[in-house]
Amino acid sequence: MNNIREILKTNQTFANALLHSQIQIHVYHLQTKSYSRHKAFETFYEKIEDLLDQYIETFQGKYGVLEDYSAIDLDNNSENCVEYLKGLQRINNKTKIGHLDSDLDNIKDEINELINRTIYKLENLR
Structure with a gap:
């Protein structure tokens, strides 16, 4: 199992x-x-709310409450959106969970699916 501090x-x-x-x-x-971008963004922010809530609550049920939340600056240039989403996906892929955490792994997969679908819509549906 991964080191609990790293997790x-x-x-x-x-x-x-x-x-x-x-x-x-x-x-x-x-x-x-x-x-088309307006709709792609709308789908993302509506769906990510449930996924992030599901992930964080499931994680906290197993490992305890996360308490070190912080603000991150916002970007005001929507042309950076694909790179932003790819960065979010990299964070997802680097996030460590225990080898028995298939429930968390499934939610991480759903988040990656949402990111990939959004990137597809942004790059191909104009």
Whole structure:
């Protein structure tokens, strides 16, 4: 099993990133002049809310309450959205969980699926 400190640290980072992503993508949603991007962003920020809540509550049920939340600056250029989402995916992929945490792994997979679908829509549906 992974070191518990590493699990707690990477999951706190992931929780912060998930919470930030909901606000950041909503900002992109409000700024874009493209209808297809507007809808892609809308789908993301609506779905990520349930996924982040599900992930954090499941994690905390197993490992204890995360308490080190922090604010992250927002980006006001929606042209950075794909790179932002790829960065979120990298954080997801680096987040450590125990080898018996298939429930958390499944939610992480759903988050990656949402990120990949959103990137597809942003890059291909104009």
